[in-house]
Amino acid sequence: MGEKQKVIVIIGPTAVGKTKLSVELAKRVNGEIISGDSMQIYKEMDIGTAKVTHEEMQGVPHYLIDIKEPTEPYSVAEFQQDVRKLIQNITQKGCVPIIAGGTGLYIQSVLYDYQFSDTGKDEEIRLRIEKQVLEQGIEEVYEELRRIDPISAENIHPNNVRRVIRALEVFYSTGKTMTEYQQSQNQELLYDVAYVGLTMDRETLYDRINLRVDLMVKEGLLEEVEKLYRKGIRECQSIQAIGYKEIYAYFDGKVTKEQAVDALKQNSRRYAKRQLTWFRNKMDVTWFDMTDADFEEKLDEIFSFVAGKLKLEANK
Template identity: 70%
Template sequence: MDSKQKLLVIIGPTAVGKTNLSIEMAKRYNGEIISGDSMQIYRGMDIGTAKITTEEMQGIPHHLIDIKEPEENFSVAEFQQLVRAKINEIAGRGKLPIIVGGTGLYIQSVIYDYQFSDVPGDEVFRMELEERAKQIGNEALYTELQAVDPESAEQIHPNNVRRVIRALEIFHLTGKTMQDYQSKQQPDLLYDTALIGLTMDREMLYERINLRVDIMIEQGLLDEVKSLYQKGLREYQSIQAIGYKEIYDYLDGNVTWDTAVSQLKQNSRRYAKRQLTWFRNKMDVQWFDMTNVNDFAKKIAEISQYVEGKLQVKSNTY
């Protein structure tokens, strides 16, 4: 039987330090990095998504960044297909694929053997929902999904009616949310995976998130969002990202600048909390506490020891 492809996955909430760790791991294990972030795929959305810069990459190849225009949609199924192809491509070069990001559902869809086609269907119910969407509007249907399956609703844009209907259809047929249904499938890991999670003292993490927002604003976040706003981009999946929707509210004249910044920080903190909840409930993660960031070298050694034991790989001397 063929052995599984080795794969390193680094997850954790926003601002916890995934980028710095991933660069060190890529250097150490001759790796290439695949972005596991559902918003860094969009061109022209750099500051608000905390997209890694060329300088920060330190020569390490990065994939699935800047592959879509903001007006294009991006699905879990497409992400699954693209990342699995990249894993094969990177491995074919004799490199270690490293997925890094915070979008739990997307990463989960890649590393586990989920067969989306196995989820049952009900054509009559689906047609009824399609007709209701025309009559009561997309937002009302989305509100129904939020009531029965808030986790899926978090991942779906209200105007992506097809996905909203699909999630409602699964709940109608199984009495379970999309994630609950998939978890009952008990899928196997497709890869020989070292799944590392980074965590941190909650107050420290929130301070880092607030600071990150301040830095984004200094770097020109308002101008970045204005460029999208002035192009008339509005009802798109990309514009619903944290950091963009809050400033759209400001540009629309609905809130003051201070309120927009306060909401951006608050929404970012809430998102980090949801990320941690997701990872702890949905994935078998080996956690590492990054609270003592001043002792980064020691933390790197600790994580490396785990990776080498789990994947049976040796570090480079550099």
């Protein structure tokens, strides 16, 4: 098959500093950045998804940002296809693809030989589970998934109704859990990958998450969500995102503004914890602690690791 294409992957929990690091690293290795975040694909959802700003990009090309309307679905299989095409194109230009983001399953699906065939697709079963969700509520259906496949349940948020249904559909139509199905996939890496994991002590990370949420509110998160709310955008994949569903509850009059913001902070902290668990269990990551790091020193250290692993030259 010839030489494998080189790919740098920067992962880590929300608010750990992936955006800044990926841009600075890209400047050093002549890299271009692919967003590995399943929510930054949506237009009109900038603040709540902590999307990289034009200034922050510093002229480094970024891909898979703002490619879908908030009402459109986007699957892991589409992501896999899009990113593999981008890796090909960026490599052909003589640049290094850098995937930066926090959605573990999405990133894994690109790097390994994951087949997203129609395995376990059964419309009759899916409709039955959908009906069950309507009648009993997602909580009960999620509990069923937790009993059958605790590992998948740990990695799927209860509000991600589509994925909860999909995991149960796979089980009831094949007799194999989603976890067993994924483990039976070919675990061979398709690329020459340098995994860079950013981490931070929990206290510091949680403080940063809380601070980031306060900043989002200051920058107009509520106004951003209200626009979507006023358009009547509701039962979509995009609105299940942390940062949107909590504020929707406020506009629905179910909670106060303060409760909504507190819920957003708590859900973001829990999500960060789930992200770290996923990355530690599923990927062969070299971790760099950003807690009290001098940024330039850390950047040098990460650059040395990546350059050594992938045999890269520094950019001029």
